[in-house]
Amino acid sequence: MNEWVPSLWLDIFDELLNDDNELDYGDEWTLNFNYSQTDKVTKEERKRGWRVYSHCAYGRFKCGSCSKTWPSARVVLLFRYRLRNGRGTVIMRPFGQACRRCQDDEFDLPGFVTKDAERALLRLFSRIRKNCYGEEDEDGGSSASSTKVYTKPHEKTLCEACRMGICCQDDDDD
Ligand SMILES: [Zn+2]
Numbered sequence: 825m826n827e828w829v830p831s832l833w834l835d836i837f838d839e840l841l842n843d844d845n846e847l848d849y850g851d852e853w854t855l856n857f858n859y860s861q862t863d864k865v866t867k868e869e870r871k872r873g874w875r876v877y878s879h880c881a882y883g884r885f886k887c888g889s890c891s892k893t894w895p896s897a898r899v900v901l902l903f904r905y906r907l908r909n910g911r912g913t914v915i916m917r918p919f920g921q922a923c924r925r926c927q928d929d930e931f932d933l934p935g936f937v938t939k940d941a942e943r944a945l946l947r948l949f950s951r952i953r954k955n956c957y958g959e960e961d962e963d964g965g966s967s968a969s970s971t972k973v974y975t976k977p978h979e980k981t982l983c984e985a986c987r988m989g990i991c992c993q994d995d996d997d998d
């Protein structure tokens with residue numbers, strides 16, 4: 825999967841909630857997309873229950889102009905969520921990367937395989953259980969993914985999240 829497919833996320837979201845009961849509190853949760861949201865939560869928004877969670881995922885990209893594809897272990901997924909009056913809302917934004925060959929400042933959106941999308945949503949649900957339902961955080965706060973994949977060094981100028989200063993924590997360089 826080299827291309828952004830919202831329905832993949834909607835399907836997995838529903839599956840994890842309806843079949844696996846990941847948020848088993850009787851509330852209705854929905855997933856939406858917003859391609860321009862930031863990680864900023866104003867005081868007002870916080871009061872109204874909004875929280876953000878930023879996840880670092882493994883994804884693949886395909887250039888819209890030259891069709892070159894590339895993998896990245898640092899694809900930022902930004903989730904905004906809240907629970908209010910028995911209705912849960914999640915708003916997701918995937919961050920893009922630009923093609924190294926074209927250098928055209930066009931950010932292509934990432935594609936994912938099911939396993940990596942699932943992992944991201946499971947982490948999100950764990951956050952929601954903690955912040956919206958008061959459960960203990962059972963995963964110890966480590967965001968390291970279990971599979972190490974080799975990708976080329978992260979190129980900050982080609983990464984939309986880096987440009988906005990909200991890319992994944994840098995463990996290797998700096
Ligand atoms: Zn290209």
Ligand SMILES: [Zn+2]
Pocket residue numbers: 898978979980983984985986987991992
């Ligand atoms: Zn980045």
